[in-house]
Amino acid sequence: MVLVRSGITVSLMCPAMSFWATLIFHGISLDFVNQWFGTVIRNFPMAFFWQIFYCGPLVRFLFRRIFFGRRGKVA
Numbered sequence: 575m576v577l578v579r580s581g582i583t584v585s586l587m588c589p590a591m592s593f594w595a596t597l598i599f600h601g602i603s604l605d606f607v608n609q610w611f612g613t614v615i616r617n618f619p620m621a622f623f624w625q626i627f628y629c630g631p632l633v634r635f636l637f638r639r640i641f642f643g644r645r646g647k648v649a
Contacts, residue, residue, distance in 0.1 A: 588621045
């Protein structure tokens with residue numbers, strides 16, 4: 575379930591953030607859609623594996639340590 579949630583998050587966030595990055599760095603032109611699509615294709619693999627293997631597990635670990643402590647009970 576965690577992997578499905580992470581995959582859906584990346585598949586929604588990556589195109590949205592790539593849209594804004596393309597808009598900021600390239601502006602609006604006739605080739606905007608192609609630039610945006612190319613940015614999504616380049617960013618998606620890194621964003622996906624970053625979320626699945628590094629950032630997601632780190633954030634879940636820190637969240638558990640901060641809010642639940644060692645015993646698993648709410649602090």
